[in-house]
Each structure stands twice: as C-alpha cells, then as structure tokens.
Ligand code: TXA
C-alpha cells in the first residue's frame with residue numbers, strides 16, 4: 587500500500603512541538619491533542635494536504651473540516667464575524683467552541699477543507715500543546731477527530747494509533763484529553779445563531795452570551811444541517827442500547843452514577859462517573875466505549891444520562907453510536 591508510512595511518536599515538549607509544526611508546514615499529517623479530542627491535523631491552505639486527511643480517515647465524502655487558529659485575530663482573517671460570533675469568540679476562545687461563519691475575502695482555507703461551501707468552520711483550541719503547534723505552523727490547520735471514519739473519536743495517543751498507525755506521519759502524545767467530547771458547533775451566518783452540534787460548551791452557556799435560545803439546526807426552513815452530522819457515527823462494533831435500567835445477560839454495561847444493582851457477574855462493566863459528574867462522564871465516554879467494545883460483546887447497554895450541561899453532547903454521541911448502521 588503506497589500510503590503506508592512510519593508514524594513518528596512525538597513527545598509534547600519543545601522538540602516534539604517544533605517537529606510537529608515542521609511536518610505540518612511540509613504538508614504532512616500529524617495527530618495532535620486538543621482539550622476535546624485528538625485531531626488529525628494538516629495544512630488547511632493546501633488542498634493536497636487536506637486530501638491526505640480524507641484518505642487516512644477513509645472519510646466516504648468530503649465533509650467540511652474545522653480550521654484551527656492560534657487566536658481570534660488569526661480567525662478573523664479567515665471568516666466574517668457578526669456581533670453574535672464576536673461575542674461567542676470572546677466568551678469561549680480559546681476553548682471547545684467552533685464557529686461557522688461566512689468566508690472572508692482573504693480566506694486561505696482551501697476549497698476542499700470547506701467542501702466548496704461559502705462558509706468556514708473556525709476554532710481556537712485551549713490545549714497549550716495545540717496552541718504552540720498552531721503558532722509555530724503559522725497557518726490555518728484543518729483537523730477532524732483523529733479516528734477512522736465512523737469510529738469512536740480518539741481521546742488518547744493510543745486510541746489514535748489503534749486507528750491510524752502507519753497512515754499518518756506523526757502523533758504528539760500529551761496524555762488523555764480533558765473534555766472528552768468534541769467542540770460545540772454554532773453557525774453565525776444569517777442573524778440567528780444555530781446549534782449544529784452540541785459539544786464541550788453547554789447550550790445554556792452559549793444562550794447566556796447571545797441572550798436568547800439557540801435555534802436548532804434541521805428545523806423547518808433551515809439550510810441542510812452540518813454534513814458531518816450523520817445519524818450513525820461514533821459507532822463501536824457492538825450494538826448500543828440506550829437508557830437501560832440494568833444490563834441483560836450477555837450485555838456489557840456502561841453505567842452512570844451510583845449503581846445499587848451492580849453489574850451482571852462475569853459481564854464487563856464500566857462507569858462513566860460513579861458520582862454522576864457529567865464533565866467526568868464526557869471525559870470518559872469515548873475511552874470507555876472503546877474499552878468495552880474491545881472485549882467483543884454483542885451489545886453495550888448504557889444507563890440514562892441527564893440532558894443538563896455536557897449531558898446534551900454525551901446523549902448526542904450515544905444516540906449516534908446506537909443508530910442503525
Ligand atoms: O473538538 C473538535 O471540534 C475536534 C477537534 C479535533 O478540534 N474536531 C472535530 O472535527 O470534531 P470533525 O471534522 O470531526 O467535525 C467537524 C464538523 C463536521 O460535522 C462538519 O460537517 C462540520 O464540522 N462543519 C465543518 N465546516 C462546516 C461548515 N462550513 N458548515 C457546516 N458544518 C461544518
């Protein structure tokens with residue numbers, strides 16, 4: 587296979603950061619940590635580099651990618667910010683928020699990364715290693731989650747290598763990610779901001795800044811929702827049964843909160859957060875799904891997760907994991 591290559595393991599120190607930036611400037615593929623999940627990064631201004639992302643992930647179609655920038659000033663050179671976009675950027679950047687805005691006249695993000703759209707998805711991540719690499723690379727960096735298409739997102743360098751070893755040029759290992767679910771995506775295109783994907787910034791926090799309820803993407807009269815928001819996504823090999831009271835015989839169990847009944851003896855079981863902490867549950871979500879899936883159960887039963895705060899993003903990812911394939 588001509589796309590086969592040796593994947594360099596880089597430490598998250600000054601040397602590793604410099605090497606990652608050098609590779610990105612050469613148009614190569616580097617998995618790097620963000621505070622949400624690991625991203626599979628490439629030079630967003632190079633159509634060829636971006637095409638490499640789709641190849642490594644085996645993305646079936648050219649979904650648009652998020653361009654990552656080191657700060658708001660750099661982001662404003664790529665896209666046009668209305669008052670809502672500016673307020674949201676100032677409130678949540680750097681952090682787990684992506685803004686979809688109209689492209690600026692000087693937008694350098696390649697057509698391929700934008701999938702030919704007149705809008706561009708921009709994010710300023712908070713992870714210090716990501717920010718250092720972005721600064722050193724000195725150009726917009728496209729980065730979808732560093733998993734093979736359709737699989738559970740990667741929240742550690744080991745998860746990245748499970749899916750992409752030999753398909754990418756390097757991975758920067760900075761340990762497990764803190765937030766654990768992807769960024770919240772808000773489109774600010776025509777006045778009323780729309781929620782395209784729930785994520786690391788809770789809906790209530792966004793609504794607090796814009797001063798009104800977020801319009802839901804996909805409602806009547808709305809433009810097509812984010813192309814990446816396919817029903818089946820983040821899918822383990824096992825089936826997924828949601829809002830379960832307890833595991834049935836043969837099912838692996840993914841719990842949440844205190845569990846008086848306990849797991850079925852002999853069946854694998856993990857708990858997203860024994861204390862019912864939604865931030866802890868988000869951080870554990872993809873790793874626990876991968877760990878249970880690796881044991882080969884036919885079904886993973888998942889406890890009900892409340893919809894408050896990060897619960898909306900967790901339930902969104904679980905619904906996709908459970909969707910018919
Ligand atoms: O936390 C995150 O956002 C991670 C880290 C690595 O930053 N990235 C991530 O990227 O989740 P990805 O490619 O898995 O998801 C990007 C989403 C897709 O659903 C895509 O359809 C949507 O963003 N998107 C990108 N550009 C868009 C645009 N112009 N209009 C609408 N949706 C867009």
Ligand code: MG
Nearest residue numbers: 730731732739
């Ligand atoms: Mg993804």
